[in-house]
Amino acid sequence: MEWRRGQTIGCGSSATVSKATCCRSGEIFAVKSVELSRSELLQREEKFLCSLSSPYVVSYKGCDITSENNNLMYNLKMEYAAAGTLIDVIRRKSGELDVAMIKCYTQQILQGLEYLHLSGVAHCDIKGTNILICDTGAKIADLGCAKRVDSESDLTARIGGTPMFMAPEVACGEEQSFAADIWALGCTIIEMATGESPWPNISDPMSILYQIAYSGRTPVVPEYLSRQAKDFVSKCLKRDQKERWTVKQLLKHPFLAEFSYVKNHNFLDSNSPTSILDQGVWNSIEVESETPNDVFDLQTKYLSSCPDQRMTRLLSSSRVPNWTCEETWITIRDSNNEEEL
Template sequence: MATTPAHALQFDAAPEASAFFFGNVLGQGSYAKVFHAQLKKSRLDFAVKVMDQSFIRKENKTAFVLTERKVMSRLSHPNIVKFYCSFRDHHSLYLVMELCRGGDLFGLISQEYQNQQEQGVSDAACSFELTQFYMAELINALEYMHSQHVIHRDIKPDNLLLSKHGHLKVTDFGTAKDQDGESSDVCQFCGTASYVSPEVLHDKPASRAADLWAVGCLIFQMFTGRAPFVGENDYLTFQVIINHSSDEFEFPSSVPETAQDLIRKLLVQEPDERIGAQQNEEGYAELKNHRFFEGIDWNTIVDQTPLYNPPKLDLPEPKLDGASENWTVAEYFSDDYSESTSDEFSSKRSRNSSSLQRNRPACIGYDEQIRFESTVKVRSKMFNRTRDLYLTDAPRLIVISAWSGRFKRELFLTPDTTVNEIDPHTFDVVTRSETIRITDSNNLAQQWARAILEAVSE
């Protein structure tokens, strides 16, 4: 018997958590986790974003949550993750969304960069054809989004998912700006360090030009494997961005001339001067007619077969019953969920941890100096865990849950510790007893390697 595809499903009424089985954690932020979930009745798979109400109220995030739901409920585009419905219980808010099984653009760039490295090619990642296709799909999504008066404000590789067929899908509208609604955070900092536009750093309102700045960063990163603006910490990254001059910007040979021209026209300090930023139809027409996109059929691109065929993501079947007695997702926000059964969960409340505002962990004494810190992803069995990583002068690496703030582990470093850089984001820390793979999405692998090696040599 034929089954209804998830993307065509319409919920007649808002479901409850009891209607789902919950599985692996697919991603997490400061006040939410995204679970793989399966609807019991149809066995269709979804991504369900679950937000802790108590934390939202405590941290005054209500406006962000309401904006995210409002924005997603009115956006409908093939290159934007589909939103189905929302519901709530006593503890949590739930957003039911399309499940994308093709990974994300960050993973694709890392994979292509490593392939180039293995062939002896440095400072190179994706091909022209691959970059052109995905940037065209992103431009399509942004043109539609901006026509609906929505500014994303956090465009980056991690927020660009890939469907099982390889099409790009914009996700995570948690910091989006709805220009149709009243906004109390017009000039509030939003975004990720390496992709933030200069005007946002100068406390000016974010417009469509801020999203287009991020597109310029992404084009550069797809060709080279690294973000164009990187400092040893967020503050120094911001200084690089503020002092950037498009006329003096240098490119490695892996970036074609047509791409260089487009990047220069996007990474302009003055937002109104960026190509595509004009608040009329001519704006996007000029951008789409740039010679970098020559050969793109904008009307049929969403129906074309992508050049990249993602490997099939085999997720374990969700088994945690949302109808279980005393079950609430908020109480089971465990960092080790995908490695545990429901019986092994402990009831924990989540605490905020931000890569830009991080409290000193209690496990680090004040007689111990923090040498380097960042929010990273640490490989754990089959999954990458989001962690706050600290290097101290002990020397040791301390791993803290970025979600709960709980101490996870420590790794004492010795003079024979080595660091292997895999690509600009990823590195292995090798000790006598183990090897740990770490990914820093801000392209800080080299800085981490240098800091660790300096710490063990002193």
């Protein structure tokens, strides 16, 4: 398919997202691009996307390699989301969403997770900046941290995601599976309700990881939410992953029982579109590992020591930006691609 690259709509540390147009049909889509020599992680994401098909997961449009400015570029083509990310919607709604919108988006995110989990895929990085808002509603995007979960896999082999949204077992470096997505969903609901991170009063990364891993605490659920909403979030934020509710259980929770989706609901507005790599969002800046031997090769370094040492190693690289500011929170990704997809 011949296509034309348009304006840049998002930038990350290792990829750029542009608006693109098909020359023949005029169809608009998004293209996530990186130099071919650094495209290992993007190619891994492509292997996930091309095998998935759900109205609640961003659609795959193909991939190709182009020559631009004397560089070979690897391009992952995806569905275009004119309303941007869930975080963009929250900002346009003065920092918080009403209960009806929270129910609507929660229902759709859960349906996306149901599809992924039934497909044997854990997303591993659910958060507002990885949820795109299209004309039909919320869709899960950015599978750069995703992993396949099966009975033979070593669940400690790949640990990734955004620290603020990590479940206790992930912060400890023990396991990352379907239950971790449920914890992250609970954090995302808090994000929708408050416009803030799930741990708003802590900025030091070591403190956050220790808080999640060892304090016994959970993120604070906003008081203004209904009793049913609070109970729903509490089922997501069980510190013991065995007690955490599954997607199937949550879809039957009373909080969503009377949910009714309005087909003509206007999810779009006149604001300029953004994308899953909106650089201005504090927790969407991504630093991806590009060689098996750097600080984010978590299988050989982060997971080879006790929990205290693992968290220390996680924060000890000179490549990590200034972690004291909310706007520099990063997504951690393991670059080991030996796992068969």
